[in-house]
Every structure is written in C-alpha cells, then in structure tokens.
Amino acid sequence: MELTRKTYEEYFLLYVDNELSAAERHGVERFIHDNPDLAQELDALKTAVLTMPEEIRFENKEILFRKENKEAVVLSFAWWRMAAAAVVLLFLGTAVWMFVNLGETRDGSLAVTDQKKNENTKQATTAADPGNDGKIANTKTEVEKKQNNSGIADLNQTIIKNNSSNKSVTPGRDSRIDGKALVNNNKNRPAARRVASKNIEPATAKSSVNRDLAITAEASRLKPLSDSKLVAAADPLSSHTSTSMVLPVSGRELDPVETREGRKGEMYATQPQRNNVIYVANTAINKNSLRGVFRKASRLVERVASLNAPEPTNEVAMLKQ
C-alpha cells in the first residue's frame, strides 16, 4: 500500500505504534514534509500515546522470588533389601563368633603345641643352652598341670633331666639368656594365662608365665639336685600351690645375693636356674588386630576378677619344707 493522502491515516497509526520499518518511517516523515497540513494530524496521534507511569511499582517484590527445593531422594527399602541386610549381618556375626572361638581354641592348644616343639628343640640345642628347653618344657608343663594333672608324672621326668643338665652352664651367660627369655616368654603369656584363668582360682590368674618361670626356677634352685622335691612340686596335690604363687619377678634380672640373703622367705629365680629359659620368639602365635582386642578385653576381665579375689598366700614356704 502506497502512502498517499488517502491512505496516510493508517500509515500515521502504524507510525505511532512503531510498526513501520526504518524505510517506511522515513517515507512518512518525507510525506509530512511534503504535506505540512497533515503534520498536525500526526502530532495529535502522538499525543494520544500513553506514557509509562514510572511511579507505579510493585512494592515488596521479594515475596515473588522463588527458590527451587531440591527434592530429597527417597530410596524404597523393599522387603528383599531388608532380608539381604539381615543375611549379611547374620553372616558377619557368625563369622566373628567363629573367629573368636577359633582364636581361643588356638590359645588353649598353644601350650601343648609349644611343649612338643620345645621337646623337639631340646634335641637340637647347643651345649651352652641345654637347660633352656627344659625350662620351657617346665613352664609348659606347669600349664599342662593346670589343665590336666594326670600327665604330671611324665613331665616331671623331663624337669629332672633338665635340671641335671643345668650344672654345666655359667652364671653370666645364664643371666643374659634369662633376660631375653623372660621378654620372649611374654609372647606365650596369653596362652598360659588364659589357661590359668580358666582352670585355677582367680588369684592364680594374676600370675604370668614369667612368674611361673621364676617359681619353677626357684624350685629348682632350692633343691637343684633333689628330684624328689621337684616331683613333689609337680605333684598333683602341690601343683596348685606352685602355680598359684605370685612373686615380684617382672622380667628384670635378680641379684642372687639379694635373693639368698635379703629375701630368704621368697622364691626368686636364680642364675643357675635361669638358663632353663630358651628363646621362644619363633613360636607360632595367632596374631591379628581382632585377637589383640579380645586379649585386652580378657585381661581387663581378669584384672577386675583379681580385685575381688583373696590375696595369694605365700605358699612357697610349704615348698621349702
């Protein structure tokens, strides 16, 4: 449609409504220039255009803002998932229970196993340490006595044989060996202690393998050549006494003089008998972190039980007599 004096009205409205292209707008302006009498018509239409009322504003616009809520993911926990969880828990619980029981069984059999090993080792030891096997065997024998007194007679024979071989060992070397042996014997402590705590009165549980070693060694020192005394100490009636003695030996080396003169009433391991201790660090022991936890727990129980137990009596005098 061409812009003429007949069609100008629509062009003027389109011009006011800003619906014309740039070229068309220029055309309208040229038309007005050429037809000034129609300029007033265009101005009147321009006046009819509303102006933006800027003063009108939506107050408190913040109420219109929105924030997306992240919907929480809800996992359906079907019955079969519960069942699977129950099975897993049951399996784990059973595995732990079996593992614990297995560990205790190993501890209980450790003494017997060690005794057998020590007997084998006794055959292969050098001339300087012939009595060490006997010492360990003696210690293990005491543990065995706690478990089963019926085998005492055979074990005493081993003790006698070991004590007789102790005479050829020098004191200096024995002291060194004793210190190491006491440390190394700590590894056997849990096994022996656990056996003791099961089969012997609570006071006995307090004693350690080291103390058992000291006791046994003292028994040998008091009557080094007297087999009958050792047999008596290992006698089923007196075995309880020998295993329940609690002596202040804690891995340190004892002075034989002090032992003989200052503490005659007490029994300490002396050098001639200390060489009865051998290295047992190569003993097969079940080591793992879980077992360590149970070991600590058992120690705690033993400690608590020992608090309520009566003080151990000094029954060494009975042995000496």
Added chain:
Amino acid sequence: MTEKEFNQCVTDHADGVFRFILKNLRHVEDARDIVQSAFEKMWVNHATVDGTRGKSFLFTVAYHQMIDHIRKKKMVIVNEEMAVERTTDARSGQETRKILEKALYRLNETQRSLVMLKDYEGYSYEEIGEITGLNPSQVKVYLHRARQQLKSFLGSPENILES
C-alpha cells in the same frame, strides 16, 4: 525456565505487569493479587516455560486473570460520554496526561489493554495478539480505533474538556 531466569523475570517485569493490571483495575490490592497469582502460575509451570518468553507468559496470564476478575466482580466501567475537550495551546504535559488517563477509562477493557500493552510495554501486534488471544489484524484494528478515540478525546479543537 530456570530458577535464575524466573527471579530475573520478577526483577525485570513485576513492575510492568503490576502497572498494566493496576491501570486497568484501578485497585491496588486486586492488582497485587493478580500479579502474585500470575507469578505463582509461572513458577508452577517454570519447567515448561521458555526462559526467553517469560514476560509474554506473565502478561498473558495476568491479562486473562484480570479479565476473569473483572467479569466476576461485574465491574462495569461506565463509558462516559466523551467529554468535550477544549484544547488550549498552553496546556501542559501534566494536564495532557491527566486528560489522557481519563480518556483511557472510557475505552472498553480490550481496547484499553491493547493501548497499554502497546504504549507501556512496546509489544508488537503479534505479541499483543498472543497475550490477548486476538490475531494481529484484530489487534491492529482495535488499537487503531482506540487510538482514534483517544485522539478525538484529546484533540479536537472545537471540543472542550470539562474536568
């Protein structure tokens, strides 16, 4: 439309929509309610609304809600007889504006909405047609009629405004 686009739409167009509705209804609280309702509807549908079409969607919703509101309240805007305007050469811009607003309320609601959408928001005929549900040709015709009425109200030299 994302959350960010929606909130940006609030910042950019809340005033314009409110102005458009308020100029039609001349009732502040009703206008606020309609604006809030329009934004709420846009938020509910924000997942399906194109982020670039937020303003158009907003004005469309607000316009139809306003029409419904007018019909529910049976608001009858009396088409007062066009007063005779006496134009004077010395009439100030402020006076012209007041006269124009008075003339605006003598248009029917559709014409008034078309004029405001065109003059306030600068929408094209096509966009106004989308908002109002009219085709662009109808928009053009209705708008031209409204504009001629306003011009006549304002400008005829022989008419006198009795304000």
